[in-house]
Amino acid sequence: MPKIKNPLSLIKKDHNKVKSLFERYDKSKYEKKKSLSEEISKELSIHMRTEEELFYPRLEGISGESDSLISEAKQEHDKTKERLEAIKISGDEETLDMRIKEMEDGVLHHIQEEENKIFPLAEEKLKDQFPELSEKISSFKKAGS
Secondary structure, three states: OOOOOOHHHHHHHHHHHHHHHHHHHHOOOHHHHHHHHHHHHHHHHHHHHHHHHHHHHHHOOOOHHHHHHHHHHHHHHHHHHHHHHHHHOOOOHHHHHHHHHHHHHHHHHHHHHHHHHHHHHHHHHOHHHHHHHHHHHHHHHHHHO
């Protein structure tokens, strides 16, 4: 019997990639930090669009709890987008470091909330949609990168 594709594993893979990029950033010299900040921005932008256009809409309207969690997650995405814009105009290393750290803290909090609260809800309510959702996420990411 073929294994059911799990869209949550695709999302978690993105989470792990971004965490790894933050770790690399923290250990890098300024010249490398600029390119890593651009890579972080690209990865987060694609990831957030994937969730907002494909994942979150599936959970909206399922329950009051899901609506509340998705609303909070979207607000966190909006804050991350603001931080991404601020990072683009960071002129010196100190400002860039400060803005990346703020974003990292927010993103890590978001990941924890998503994996501990939204993922279990999706497992419970969307299991029958996982194969289709996995395909859509995979296609979306290939087209977006």
